[in-house]
Amino acid sequence: MTDVVSSPAGVLAKPARRDIGIKRRYAAERRFRAYGIAALSFGLLFLALLLWSVVSKGYTAFQQTMITVPVEFSEQIIDKDNERATDPQKLLTANYPLIARNAVAKALGVAEGDRAGLRAVNQMISDAVRGQLRDMVVANPQIVGTTQTVSLLAAGDVDSAFKGQIDLTVTENNRKVSDQQVGWMNQLAEAGALGKHFNTGIFVNGNSSRPEAAGVGVALIGSFYMMLIVLVLALPIGVAASIYLEEFAPKNKFTDLIEVNINNLAAVPSIVYGLLGLAVFINFMGLPRSASLVGGLVLTLMTLPTIIIATRAALKAVPPSIRAAALGLGASKMQTIFHHVLPLAMPGILTGTIIGLAHALGETAPLLLIGMVAFVANYPTTPMDPSTALPVQIYMWANEAERAFVERTSGAIIILLLFLIVMNVGAILLRRRFERRW
Amino acid sequence: MNMLSEAAVEKALDKKMNEVAYKMIGKDVSVYYGEKRALFDVNLNVRENTVTALIGPSGCGKSTFLRTLNRMNDTIENCRVTGKITLDTDDIYDKEIDVVELRARVGMVFQKPNPFPKSIYENISYGPRIHGLARGKAEMDAIVEASLQRAGLWGEVKDRLHEGGTGLSGGQQQRLCIARAIAVSPEVILMDEPCSALDPIATAKVEELIHELRANYTIVIVTHSMQQAARVSQRTAMFHLGQLVEENDTDKMFTNPDDQRTQDYIMGRFG
Numbered sequence: 001m002t003d004v005v006s007s008p009a010g011v012l013a014k015p016a017r018r019d020i021g022i023k024r025r026y027a028a029e030r031r032f033r034a035y036g037i038a039a040l041s042f043g044l045l046f047l048a049l050l051l052w053s054v055v056s057k058g059y060t061a062f063q064q065t066m067i068t069v070p071v072e073f074s075e076q077i078i079d080k081d082n083e084r085a086t087d088p089q090k091l092l093t094a095n096y097p098l099i100a101r102n103a104v105a106k107a108l109g110v111a112e113g114d115r116a117g118l119r120a121v122n123q124m125i126s127d128a129v130r131g132q133l134r135d136m137v138v139a140n141p142q143i144v145g146t147t148q149t150v151s152l153l154a155a156g157d158v159d160s161a162f163k164g165q166i167d168l169t170v171t172e173n174n175r176k177v178s179d180q181q182v183g184w185m186n187q188l189a190e191a192g193a194l195g196k197h198f199n200t201g202i203f204v205n206g207n208s209s210r211p212e213a214a215g216v217g218v219a220l221i222g223s224f225y226m227m228l229i230v231l232v233l234a235l236p237i238g239v240a241a242s243i244y245l246e247e248f249a250p251k252n253k254f255t256d257l258i259e260v261n262i263n264n265l266a267a268v269p270s271i272v273y274g275l276l277g278l279a280v281f282i283n284f285m286g287l288p289r290s291a292s293l294v295g296g297l298v299l300t301l302m303t304l305p306t307i308i309i310a311t312r313a314a315l316k317a318v319p320p321s322i323r324a325a326a327l328g329l330g331a332s333k334m335q336t337i338f339h340h341v342l343p344l345a346m347p348g349i350l351t352g353t354i355i356g357l358a359h360a361l362g363e364t365a366p367l368l369l370i371g372m373v374a375f376v377a378n379y380p381t382t383p384m385d386p387s388t389a390l391p392v393q394i395y396m397w398a399n400e401a402e403r404a405f406v407e408r409t410s411g412a413i414i415i416l417l418l419f420l421i422v423m424n425v426g427a428i429l430l431r432r433r434f435e436r437r438w
Numbered sequence: 439m440n441m442l443s444e445a446a447v448e449k450a451l452d453k454k455m456n457e458v459a460y461k462m463i464g465k466d467v468s469v470y471y472g473e474k475r476a477l478f479d480v481n482l483n484v485r486e487n488t489v490t491a492l493i494g495p496s497g498c499g500k501s502t503f504l505r506t507l508n509r510m511n512d513t514i515e516n517c518r519v520t521g522k523i524t525l526d527t528d529d530i531y532d533k534e535i536d537v538v539e540l541r542a543r544v545g546m547v548f549q550k551p552n553p554f555p556k557s558i559y560e561n562i563s564y565g566p567r568i569h570g571l572a573r574g575k576a577e578m579d580a581i582v583e584a585s586l587q588r589a590g591l592w593g594e595v596k597d598r599l600h601e602g603g604t605g606l607s608g609g610q611q612q613r614l615c616i617a618r619a620i621a622v623s624p625e626v627i628l629m630d631e632p633c634s635a636l637d638p639i640a641t642a643k644v645e646e647l648i649h650e651l652r653a654n655y656t657i658v659i660v661t662h663s664m665q666q667a668a669r670v671s672q673r674t675a676m677f678h679l680g681q682l683v684e685e686n687d688t689d690k691m692f693t694n695p696d697d698q699r700t701q702d703y704i705m706g707r708f709g
Contacts, residue, residue, distance in 0.1 A: 058600040218540060251515060321552035325615070327513060330538050330547035339564070340554060 008434050054413050061411025063201035064212065065154040065162045067125065067188060071103040072136065075145045084141065091141065096133040100152050101126050107193055117180075124181055126153035128213035135419050151197065156211040156404035158185055162194070167404055176403075202411055206377040207388065207396070211404035215399070216412050218376045222292045222387030223361060223419075229296025229383065230303050232358050237300075238307030245308075246315045247337055266305035273302045274366030282370060289371035290386035298370060299360040306359065310352020314345035347434040354427035358420050364391040390416045448599065457485040461656040462507060462544075467521035468500050476502045480682045482675055484626070488643060489657045491671035491688065493664065495708065498677040500660045504628050504632045507658060508544035510535050525626070540663060542569055545624035549631040551611030553603035553618070558595050560587065561603040561614055565622035577626065589617035590647050609640020616647060620655070627651065629659040633666065645670050650697055664704055668692050 005122045028202060075082075078094040101122045110117040129152050157176040160166050162185055172179055189195035205215025233359040276299035281287045287294050318341045326336040367373065373392050380387040386394070394416065462484040469477040477499045484490050486506075492500035509530060510516045523530050530540050541567075553561050553594070562582045563572075572578040582599070586592040591613045595606070603614055610630055619627055625667040627646070633641040648657060648670045661667050667674050668688060676697070682698040695701050701707055 111688075264685070319552075321548060321550055322554065323513070324510065324546075324548055325552045325618075326564075328508070328510065328541060329618065330540075331566070331568055332538050335568055339568075344555065379636065402578035 009345050025101075031206055040312055046125075054410050054417070057407055058410025058412075058414045060163050060165070060416050061198040061407040061414075064201060065159040065194065066151040067104055067194050068149060068151045069103045069107045069153050069193055070146045070147050071099060071133070071152070072106075073077035073133075074099060074102070078137065079100075079145050084144070091137055092134060094134070094137070096130045096137075097122065097125070097127065099133060100129040104152070104188075107191070108187065120178060120181055121184070124155050124158050124184065125140065125214045126155045126210055128210055130206070140222065140254070152211045153201075153212050156195065156402055159212050160403045160407075161185060162189070163407075165407070175310060181426075182368040187325050202408065203415075206357050206430050207375055208377060209375075210409055211400070211402050214405070214408060216390060216393050218379060219388045219390045219412075220415075221380055222295070222372070223390045225380070225383040225387065226299055226389060227324070227361060229293065230299045230357060231353070233296070233300040234303045234307050234356065238304050238353075239311050239349060241304075242308045242315060243273035243337060243342070246312050247330075247333065247341075252271035262305050262308055265308060269365075270302055270363050271365040271369065274369030276301065277366060277370050288384055288386070290374045290376070290388075291384050292372075292380065292387045292389070293383040294370050295367050295389060296367045296383065299363060302362050302363065302366065303356040306356035307349075307353050310355070311345070311349045314348025314352065315341060317348060318344045348429045350430045350434070351427045354423050354430070358423045360420060360426075361423070362391055362416065364389075364395055367392050368395075390419070391438045443549070460484065461486040461526070462658075463522075463524045464503070464506070465522045465524075467503065467506060467519065469499070469506060469524060470518040470520075471514070476680055477506075478678075478680045482682055482685055484656060484658055485673060486655075487652060488673055489652050489671040490673045490675060491658060491667035492658065492660045492664075492675050493667050493703070494652070494677035494683070495703065496662075499680040500675075500677045501630055502659060504630055504660050507552075507626070508541050508546055510541075510545060510546065511603050512537060513514065522587065535647065542622050543624055544626040544628060545619035545622060546570075546620050547612070547615050547627065547629045547632050550635050551608055551615050553606070553611050553614050555602065555604050558603045558606070558609050558614060559599040559601045565618060569622055585617040586701045588651070589613045590621055590643065590650075591617055607640070609636050609643055612636060612644055613647060616644070620651070624655065626656045629657065631660050631662060634662060641666070664692070676703065682687055691699040700703040 050151060077098055077325065078084075078096075081088050084090045101118060104125060105112075105118055105121045110121055112118075121422065132153065133150070136148075136150070154162070158165070161168070161177045161182060166175055168175070168182060177185075185194060197207060202215045204217040204222070205213055206218040210212040245255065266374065277294055281294045281297055281392065282289060287297075322340050322344065323336055326340045327333075331339065367389050372388055373396060374386055375396075376386050376388050394409055394412045397405050397412060400409075418435060460483045463646065464480055464484075467477055467480045467482075468475065480499075480503055485507045492504060494500045504571050505511045506523060507530075509519075511519060519531060525532065525540070525543060528535055530541070530544075554564065556564075559582055562585050563578050566572045566578060566581050572581055577596065583592060583596075586595060591610060594610060595614075601678075603611065606614060612635075632648075633644050636644065645666065651657060659667075661670075661671065671688045672689045673685065674691040676683040676691070676699070677697075678699055684691070684695060686696065686699045691700065692704060
């Protein structure tokens with residue numbers, strides 16, 4: 001060092017640095033990163049907005065206002081003439097709403113002669129109590145003549161009012177609940193008789209025109225059947241088709257054409273598949289309308305290209321050295337594929353399949369065309385029975401006017417999103433689980 | 439162990455010195471990749487229980503020739519082979535010969551170690567299993583042990599036979615691949631630059647192994663390393679631009695080759 005400093009020149013000559021644009025290059029990089037972060041933040045912002053909007057509107061759907069009062073199963077009302085031993089219809093057709101109304105009226109201290117008051121009380125209880133009380137009595141006829149404590153479903157408007165979703169500052173005539181009913185509601189709540197309970201009904205009930213009794217049970221079963229049909233049909237057909245195309249088919253113009261068409265089919269709007277299903281499965285083959293079987297078949301057609309593309313990519317990604325090793329040992333082509341290539345491609349195939357299934361689960365348009373947009377209140381027992389699907393149920397509820405349906409729409413969206421998240425997490429876990437290194 | 443096998447090698451050598459037995463005979467072998475011709479009428483005979491090294495600059499067709507010997511070229515689209523190659527007396531491109539059967543008789547070891555992503559045991563047992571060479575687990579265990587013994591890997595892996603074959607070091611993986619190849623008892627073993635991905639110590643081990651395997655197998659090895667060819671082989675064939683330039687005893691090849699191009703290549707003037 002000292003040598004250099006005391007060199008003949010005396011000072012260190014600083015070499016002229018070439019300008020190779022370092023600053024410009026780093027500035028460009030910083031700019032690009034800023035664009036990237038901006039794009040990402042924009043996306044995240046909208047995702048957060050979507051989730052916030054859905055969750056903030058929908059979480060109340062998982063709670064249901066109930067009125068818990070002692071209900072007198074009056075023999076006078078249910079079976080005045082004591083005919084229930086001979087006439088089973090008697091217990092089915094009895095005037096159960098009246099029993100419920102009397103019970104709530106008693107709790108509120110509304111006089112029996114106050115017809116207007118009793119009518120207002122009746123409006124506070126859901127009409128679904130008819131079925132609720134009937135089922136209790138049919139299951140256990142012994143309770144006729146006794147008094148039981150029962151949690152009755154509150155009417156949708158009371159439910160909305162109790163959750164604070166109805167603006168009570170507007171004039172009484174312009175809202176669905178009267179001041180009197182709000183007063184009673186508060187009175188019952190203070191007495192501990194009216195309160196929010198976990199809403200199991202939204203998971204198990206079929207559709208209903210009364211929001212408090214409506215649920216996605218039928219839609220869940222319909223969606224489940226369809227997913228099952230898609231999995232059972234699309235996975236084997238898709239994997240077999242891709243193995244043939246990727247490993248066995250000769251590479252010529254014809255297979256090129258098939259490949260191009262498969263890629264194009266993946267981009268065909270889903271409503272076109274609905275039209276195809278309507279024409280082929282319902283009109284030509286005569287399968288029933290609104291059935292999850294037809295829905296499953298249509299979604300299978302729609303999912304096949306996705307699975308084929310994913311499977312072919314997964315097969316392509318298996319290193320050629322593994323094939324060479326197996327072939328070099330004298331394994332036949334079939335053995336090479338089934339013993340070595342397919343197991344290594346499995347994570348990719350499974351991921352593609354689950355993504356395809358998740359896509360099919362959220363698909364609405366084709367189902368509208370094959371008649372799955374129907375009001376179905378009863379559970380389908382087979383895939384041939386009328387049914388709806390989760391996204392279609394959401395679509396139908398979104399068209400309802402009542403306030404209580406708004407939260408249920410969001411609630412159903414939350415359920416759908418949860419299923420999608422579970423499926424995607426499943427895809428990630430499967431990938432991790434089966435991933436092998438070579 | 440070492441002494442024994444060396445003695446065996448000597449014995450085999452003595453026996454073969456007197457009469458030349460050809461295991462594989464290539465006659466006018468040409469290979470086309472689509473329109474492009476990669477090999478031009480190669481006539482090359484592979485001697486039994488001998489290590490034959492194929493040398494030559496990159497793209498000269500030595501690997502292509504090697505792969506015609508067990509029809510691995512069949513897997514390449516547009517690849518066409520003309521001429522005649524026999525294994526003993528069988529024309530391997532004859533319609534009568536099944537490629538699966540051929541590859542059970544002519545095994546192959548590749549440039550990059552490519553064990554299956556399975557356990558060491560499964561790697562070795564796969565070949566015998568698909569060819570039905572073992573009846574029962576005891577026989578299979580015996581085949582696995584014998585193959586690993588021959589590949590000189592038994593001592594290193596006997597306690598972890600059921601661990602992944604990909605967890606071994608590069609040199610061990612390559613010896614595993616050799617063990618896998620000999621587990622199906624082939625007659626010929628083809629090696630396509632088996633040491634090019636290995637460090638010098640692992641290379642030395644594989645070379646020693648090749649030397650020992652010679653007593654029982656006919657070996658054809660493609661190599662980029664002239665020293666390796668000189669060390670492991672008895673016969674050397676030099677390829678250039680798709681043509682066989684010269685085939686000779688290795689000693690002669692490296693001291694006094696017949697062809698000027700061989701001389702130049704070995705001296706490092708091209709390639």
